[in-house]
Amino acid sequence: MLIIGGGISGLEAARLLQQNGIQTLLLEARNRTGGRIWSIRSKNGLMLDMGARYIHGIRGSIPSGLLTNPIWDYTQKMNISICTTAEHDFLGSYPFDKSISAIQNWYDEYMIFVREETRLSPSSSNISFAYYTNLFSQQKNFTQKQHDAFYNYVYFTLTDREGAELDAVAAKGYLDITSTHYGEEPVICDKGYMTITDHLAKDLTDIRLKQVVTKINYTNNDVVVSTKDGDVYRADYVLITVPLGVLKSKQIEFYPPLPQWKLNAIDRIGFGHYEKIYLLWNEPWWNFTNFYFFRPSLTNNSTGLRYWISANKWNGIPSITCIFAGNAVSPSKWKQNENETVKEIHETLQNMFPHIVIPSPSEVYMSNWNDDAFSYGSYSYISVNQKYEDPLYLSEPVQNRLLFAGEATSSDSYGYSHGALLTARREIKRSTEVKTSNTSSTKVLIIGGGISGLEAARLLQQNGIQTLLLEARNRTGGRIWSIRSKNGLMLDMGARYIHGIRGSIPSGLLTNPIWDYTQKMNISICTTAEHDFLGSYPFDKSISAIQNWYDEYMIFVREETRLSPSSSNISFAYYTNLFSQQKNFTQKQHDAFYNYVYFTLTDREGAELDAVAAKGYLDITSTHYGEEPVICDKGYMTITDHLAKDLTDIRLKQVVTKINYTNNDVVVSTKDGDVYRADYVLITVPLGVLKSKQIEFYPPLPQWKLNAIDRIGFGHYEKIYLLWNEPWWNFTNFYFFRPSLTNNSTGLRYWISANKWNGIPSITCIFAGNAVSPSKWKQNENETVKEIHETLQNMFPHIVIPSPSEVYMSNWNDDAFSYGSYSYISVNQKYEDPLYLSEPVQNRLLFAGEATSSDSYGYSHGALLTARREVTRLLYVYNLLPK
Numbered sequence: 001m002l003i004i005g006g007g008i009s010g011l012e013a014a015r016l017l018q019q020n021g022i023q024t025l026l027l028e029a030r031n032r033t034g035g036r037i038w039s040i041r042s043k044n045g046l047m048l049d050m051g052a053r054y055i056h057g058i059r060g061s062i063p064s065g066l067l068t069n070p071i072w073d074y075t076q077k078m079n080i081s082i083c084t085t086a087e088h089d090f091l092g093s094y095p096f097d098k099s100i101s102a103i104q105n106w107y108d109e110y111m112i113f114v115r116e117e118t119r120l121s122p123s124s125s126n127i128s129f130a131y132y133t134n135l136f137s138q139q140k141n142f143t144q145k146q147h148d149a150f151y152n153y154v155y156f157t158l159t160d161r162e163g164a165e166l167d168a169v170a171a172k173g174y175l176d177i178t179s180t181h182y183g184e185e186p187v188i189c190d191k192g193y194m195t196i197t198d199h200l201a202k203d204l205t206d207i208r209l210k211q212v213v214t215k216i217n218y219t220n221n222d223v224v225v226s227t228k229d230g231d232v233y234r235a236d237y238v239l240i241t242v243p244l245g246v247l248k249s250k251q252i253e254f255y256p257p258l259p260q261w262k263l264n265a266i267d268r269i270g271f272g273h274y275e276k277i278y279l280l281w282n283e284p285w286w287n288f289t290n291f292y293f294f295r296p297s298l299t300n301n302s303t304g305l306r307y308w309i310s311a312n313k314w315n316g317i318p319s320i321t322c323i324f325a326g327n328a329v330s331p332s333k334w335k336q337n338e339n340e341t342v343k344e345i346h347e348t349l350q351n352m353f354p355h356i357v358i359p360s361p362s363e364v365y366m367s368n369w370n371d372d373a374f375s376y377g378s379y380s381y382i383s384v385n386q387k388y389e390d391p392l393y394l395s396e397p398v399q400n401r402l403l404f405a406g407e408a409t410s411s412d413s414y415g416y417s418h419g420a421l422l423t424a425r426r427e428i429k430r431s432t433e434v435k436t437s438n439t440s441s442t443k444v445l446i447i448g449g450g451i452s453g454l455e456a457a458r459l460l461q462q463n464g465i466q467t468l469l470l471e472a473r474n475r476t477g478g479r480i481w482s483i484r485s486k487n488g489l490m491l492d493m494g495a496r497y498i499h500g501i502r503g504s505i506p507s508g509l510l511t512n513p514i515w516d517y518t519q520k521m522n523i524s525i526c527t528t529a530e531h532d533f534l535g536s537y538p539f540d541k542s543i544s545a546i547q548n549w550y551d552e553y554m555i556f557v558r559e560e561t562r563l564s565p566s567s568s569n570i571s572f573a574y575y576t577n578l579f580s581q582q583k584n585f586t587q588k589q590h591d592a593f594y595n596y597v598y599f600t601l602t603d604r605e606g607a608e609l610d611a612v613a614a615k616g617y618l619d620i621t622s623t624h625y626g627e628e629p630v631i632c633d634k635g636y637m638t639i640t641d642h643l644a645k646d647l648t649d650i651r652l653k654q655v656v657t658k659i660n661y662t663n664n665d666v667v668v669s670t671k672d673g674d675v676y677r678a679d680y681v682l683i684t685v686p687l688g689v690l691k692s693k694q695i696e697f698y699p700p701l702p703q704w705k706l707n708a709i710d711r712i713g714f715g716h717y718e719k720i721y722l723l724w725n726e727p728w729w730n731f732t733n734f735y736f737f738r739p740s741l742t743n744n745s746t747g748l749r750y751w752i753s754a755n756k757w758n759g760i761p762s763i764t765c766i767f768a769g770n771a772v773s774p775s776k777w778k779q780n781e782n783e784t785v786k787e788i789h790e791t792l793q794n795m796f797p798h799i800v801i802p803s804p805s806e807v808y809m810s811n812w813n814d815d816a817f818s819y820g821s822y823s824y825i826s827v828n829q830k831y832e833d834p835l836y837l838s839e840p841v842q843n844r845l846l847f848a849g850e851a852t853s854s855d856s857y858g859y860s861h862g863a864l865l866t867a868r869r870e871v872t873r874l875l876y877v878y879n880l881l882p883k
Contacts, residue, residue: 007035039192059183163272245376450478482635502626606715688819
């Protein structure tokens with residue numbers, strides 16, 4: 001692996017690869033590592049961070065679901081000294097006018113206003129914050145003075161985050177995607193932020209500095225990388241971690257050129273400007289018992305330099321940091337000589353403090369990321385030209401040999417150093433695997449005792465939060481349900497496999513948290529291997545190329561969906577038929593190919609090919625790596641039983657019928673007349689229950705929430721287990737399967753596998769999509785078993801197959817507490833719907849469960865992670881964590 005770029009993502013990737021014994025070489029254009037993390041020591045001993053400075057989200061972030069910032073984890077592991085600011089350190093702002101003292105309240109109201117406007121308007125995705133700021137100002141009938149003050153406040157708040165003007169930042173994208181970080185935002189006070197990158201670099205065995213890459217040729221099986229000095233490097237894989245500004249500048253020539261979908265993403269994602277000037281004095285001239293002050297931007301500032309100013313006393317050395325962002329970092333302004341810039345700042349300070357004679361600074365240090373040939377800017381932002389999928393396209397490999405990491409490739413932690421670090425981990429995963437009225441009161445009430453509800457209850461109880469969990473069934477586990485057969489075999493009627501034990505993309509998981517639980521609890525697991533495969537039925541040599549067709553087909557669909565802006569609601573069925581036409585398949589080949597695609601995708605989504613949106617599936621769905629084990633002797637429910645065992649207040653058979661959130665608390669009523677009151681309610685019921693409207697909300701849920709519930713698909717996936725006392729097939733082998741048939745008169749398309757994990761022969765029949773129709777699934781069990789038996793007899797005509805000794809049948813489709821199996825990306829769905837489904841209502845109703853996961857929907861680990869996301873929200877957004 002060759003890594004281009006020695007910033008935090010490149011260094012973290014190299015560290016992980018080297019740790020795993022992978023031959024790795026890292027090229028860095030500068031004469032140092034760290035990239036946009038750069039700390040320098042002043043003459044009087046102060047460490048100055050010219051790039052990244054703050055550690056954001058030490059207590060977690062949403063929607064990323066991080067419980068802590070990985071940079072923070074490094075500081076704790078390395079015992080690095082950190083410093084924070086507190087409110088009592090605040091000296092004041094300039095200018096201050098009591099007539100506009102309500103500005104913070106206006107801002108809070110404004111953000112709610114923008115959220116509602118962007119939710120309800122389907123055409124709002126490319127509208128800027130500037131537009132909404134002016135619209136809000138008009139609706140509030142602000143005076144010119146109030147408008148200017150408010151606009152400046154919004155500018156100061158958002159431009160400091162995005163590094164771009166308000167008219168450049170897409171409001172909807174920002175609100176839908178950007179992570180909110182919780183907890184203090186410390187800095188590394190005595191050694192600088194570069195301590196982190198120095199730590200990552202110190203044990204790397206092959207870093208080469210001053211290597212300016214000019215060309216990347218990936219025409220052959222290996223990748224050839226050329227540098228400005230004429231050096232040439234060859235690698236099986238290349239991980240490109242250079243800043244987005246470098247990719248935009250086109251100073252690296254790719255041959256062949258990068259595909260258009262990649263170039264479009266590079267072009268549309270914004271790359272902002274954020275510069276610093278440090279001014280140091282030998283003695284403080286302000287009230288040094290306080291910590292910092294700031295001057296917000298001014299729309300009528302003749303200099304055009306809008307900045308925030310803070311005074312630093314962490315090292316006992318008085319300094320001021322001037323922040324210039326957005327258009328303030330213009331070539332004409334930023335390229336003027338240092339003396340003129342310092343003079344301008346000095347004059348501004350003198351106007352702020354007219355009763356103090358301010359001396360000239362003893363030292364001045366100035367960043368220049370805007371003109372730096374190895375960055376051409378500071379960090380990415382969500383531009384008004386950007387599409388939701390662009391960060392995904394930017395992160396996607398090209399020909400499985402060019403990989404991309406860095407903060408701009410992060411969907412929700414873009415612009416942050418921890419986002420860059422996490423993308424490195426994501427790409428390492430990819431590269432190394434290339435998945436009677438009785439009223440009770442509580443603080444938090446959880447509705448639903450599936451894996452997300454149980455995990456949320458466990459974490460809340462662990463943090464000392466009063467929690468009560470209601471479950472409609474007579475058991476916990478939800479759609480995780482394991483039962484023991486008469487002859488001792490544990491059968492998983494719902495979730496069965498652990499997907500992604502070696503990580504998944506694009507979620508960035510290093511491992512599946514369910515897998516982590518099995519290791520922690522020392523649970524026995526079983527896997528299948530290729531040598532266990534007995535065969536498939538029917539088999540026809542004339543269509544033996546079907547796997548190659550499928551691989552070609554998936555590339556074809558990816559290219560079609562990338563280049564067509566109107567492809568977001570086109571189904572896999574359409575592309576399957578289109579591909580078949582372009583390949584000039586015979587009817588026999590078409591049927592075989594369609595069945596294979598059906599078998600592969602319907603097994604994943606639980607829906608017909610004409611119901612699943614191809615673009616959404618390819619853009620969003622996580623790919624899991626590593627074996628996919630099952631919990632063989634105890635069943636998957638071992639996990640949920642483990643989560644439930646120490647919970648102090650679980651109430652079963654509590655069927656919720658109404659949720660009233662009109663007052664300060666939330667009132668939840670059940671079918672039996674019980675009433676529960678809570679400050680917060682976390683709803684983890686399956687999407688099918690929300691679609692069925694069996695829970696009445698008062699007031700009704702907002703339209704944007706109802707739209708998401710309606711548009712997200714909810715599929716059907718059922719199982720029938722048939723058990724025998726003795727095997728009638730070749731039991732030295734493990735499994736066989738029968739793919740679906742388009743001309744199957746029964747309509748029951750299924751996969752069949754033989755199970756010998758417990759020495760008990762069994763067959764599992766999987767029915768998905770339209771096969772789970774009410775007319776078919778509600779027929780009596782004997783007829784269904786007879787039908788399966790006849791199919792098996794046709795598959796093995798030379799064997800007299802006995803009747804099974806036991807039969808077990810799931811029925812999620814008609815289960816009043818699920819009404820289906822799991823969610824899928826429907827052709828009616830919009831990119832933002834899972835985000836809207838997960839979003840709280842009035843900061844009191846919260847939502848978790850697999851359908852609220854953008855990239856791990858349909859999986860039990862996705863459900864578990866959404867629980868962690870909502871607990872983060874409760875603890876750190878709503879401040880429930882005990883002081």
